Amino acid sequence: MAIITLTTDFGEKDYFAGAVKGAIYSELSDVRIVDISHSVSPFHINEAAYIIKNAYKSFPKGSIHIIGIDSELTPENKHLAVKLDEHYFICANNGILSLLASEIKPEKVVEINIHDKVETNFPVLDVFVKVACHLARGGTLEVIGKSVSTIKYLKQFEPIINSEKNQILGHVIYIDNYGNVITNISRKLFETVGKGRDFTIRARRVNFSEIHETYSHAINFNVEKEKRKEEDGKKLAVFNSAGYIELAIYKSNPSTVGSASTLFGLEYLDSVTINFE
Structure with a gap:
């Protein structure tokens, strides 16, 4: 069928x-x-x-x-x-x-x-x-x-790597239903440029120094729920299922508690920078 x-x-x-x-x-x-x-x-x-x-x-x-x-x-x-x-x-x-x-x-x-x-x-x-x-x-x-041999081309917003190879300048390319912010920085590019170095992701007024494999990986489930300092509403960066770096709020809801887009003040095409040490 x-x-x-x-x-x-x-x-x-x-x-x-x-x-x-x-x-x-x-x-x-x-x-x-x-x-x-x-x-x-x-x-x-x-x-x-x-x-x-x-x-x-x-x-x-x-x-x-x-x-x-x-x-x-x-x-x-x-x-x-x-x-x-x-x-x-x-x-x-x-x-x-x-x-x-x-x-x-x-x-x-x-x-x-x-x-x-x-x-x-x-x-x-x-x-x-x-x-x-x-x-x-x-x-x-x-x-x-x-x-036909020719098609209309749109400019692809590719991340920019500086000459010292210690910075990636990317952009927001998509905001999903949860208000999570997807960048155009792929995992492959991040690992190729970063080479295992420490890093800081900066997007407007928020910083991240760790990228998680999943959303729940950001939560320490070894600590009793009542004693965890952060859970719902925790900010995090994650490699999403499409292979891009995503900035998120754990269990966000744009219509109630807010989302990465609203809380971080990020919109389509805003800059996201990664600096490697």
Whole structure:
């Protein structure tokens, strides 16, 4: 059974996500639809790329991923269907593909050319669904588009390493549902530059000198619960499941006790610096 995933900025209030699912089932009843997220911030390409890039690898090869972010067709925002890492992606040529393909070169990219057969002001519903169902039936990319060699590129916010190799300057690239702050500093880069040295992570007014393997690793469970100095609300840095350094609050809740983002005063693209001793 084919798998089609959905990543959009549609939210949960409106009919958009439900209509897309209904259209898929109307064309192809023998399919499995998986929602990756409909809560991407509106038109936030980098946020969407972080989510889909870290989710798609858990799906079987051959899965089809519809990305409904900034998808309106314009002369500067064409529609693409892409084979990448043995998965298929259907999206607008708005730069998101360059972020998905920053480490793996696409096997094939086509510009979708079925628009003359479809009247639409809702391209995810009318165009992306048709392409996804075509691929789910075993169709090829060549049937629905012409090959292209160039795509729109967005500037990748890469961490900067100073000439003395004792500092990494990174940025906040994502804030998750818990208000945890994800940086663009990977574990691999941290270990390559740090070489086991002591360090201090600085982000606005907070500092960290230790990175935990898990959130609960920051808690000393050998001490009786009543005698622990900090538990809920403890600040910590952790290597997250996507392999990046994340700044967090243990068991945070943005709507009640606060979160790393609110308590540390950190927002998207704010600087995070690591100094090695």
